[in-house]
Amino acid sequence: MKSWYTIRARASGTEVLIYDEIGAYGVSAKGFLAELGALPDDAAIDLRLNSPGGSVFDAVAIYNALKRHTGDITVWIDGIAASAASYIAMAGDTIIMPENAFLMIHDPSGLVMGTAEDMRSTAEALDKVKGSLIQGYATKSGTPDEEIAALMAAETWLDAKDALDLGFIDRIAEPVKLAASFDVARFRNAPPEVVEAASEPYEPAASEPEPEGVTDANTLPDPEHPAADAPSHDASELTMVDTATVRAEAIAHARAVIDLCRLAGQPQMAGRFLEEDVGLDEVRNRLLAAKAEATPDITAAHAQPGRAVPTQSWGDVIARTFKTKG
Structure with missing residues (x-):
């Protein structure tokens, strides 16, 4: 950092x-x-x-x-x-x-x-x-x-x-x-x-x-990397670090996190993920876990009213979005 x-x-x-x-x-x-x-x-x-x-x-x-x-x-x-x-x-x-x-x-x-x-x-x-x-x-x-x-x-x-x-x-x-x-x-x-x-x-x-x-306290040598091998x-x-690039990457990451949380129906979790600086892999896994905990186990023994319609796996939606945003 x-x-x-x-x-x-x-x-x-x-x-x-x-x-x-x-x-x-x-x-x-x-x-x-x-x-x-x-x-x-x-x-x-x-x-x-x-x-x-x-x-x-x-x-x-x-x-x-x-x-x-x-x-x-x-x-x-x-x-x-x-x-x-x-x-x-x-x-x-x-x-x-x-x-x-x-x-x-x-x-x-x-x-x-x-x-x-x-x-x-x-x-x-x-x-x-x-x-x-x-x-x-x-x-x-x-x-x-x-x-x-x-x-x-x-x-x-x-x-x-x-x-x-x-x-x-x-x-x-x-x-x-x-x-x-x-x-x-x-x-x-x-x-x-x-x-x-x-x-x-x-x-x-x-x-x-x-x-x-x-x-300089910020340039103390790393004991695992001798000074001769590392530039001061x-x-x-x-x-002179390209702060614009760093900031752009952070903004893109934040948007990806927010999009994933919205798709998962858990927009309130985005703030926590961003505060913890969680990677997108971890965001996806935690959203999937939260979804699994919140979704009731519906089987054929519990028939649902209305005409059956084909549905798309929520996990597939998140995976596809992750691939696009990541």
């Missing part, structure tokens, strides 16, 4: 890079929090952000962990800090943003399958999440809750000057080459320069040389 973050020791403290979609199709915040918790409580942290956001629950957990950290935290918005990433940025004691970078805030969103009651419950949960996010933005900026709520509802993209005027950042830095190698088309108000830059590969901003004897990967190489 690919990592969307890097935490490494530097001569003047610790550098944390979040240069991808937070938590999506990779590790959750659990690994991040474990590494962060292993740092000395008073360690100074430089947090560098270039992210379209991701899991809001992971972001809230990261924000809370950073706020508990007693050491000084400086946040650098290297390209964009959108959605959940903008909330993480608010944990900084000092937030610095280049002139041509962007910070975006919007309402949280989610996907739900189920009954009307399930959907009402999800809507209520999203309202509560928004309230929590508003408090974090307001604490940093001093902007009234009502104004922040309106900015979120409108999906507002702030350049450095706007962000400084509203109190979301503390200082403006010199412009940088704007690069954001991830999908921004899903955002309805993404600035043209961000959309244009989204197709370009990017590298983390240059920082001080790594001190001798310090090893620094943070810039990690961030």
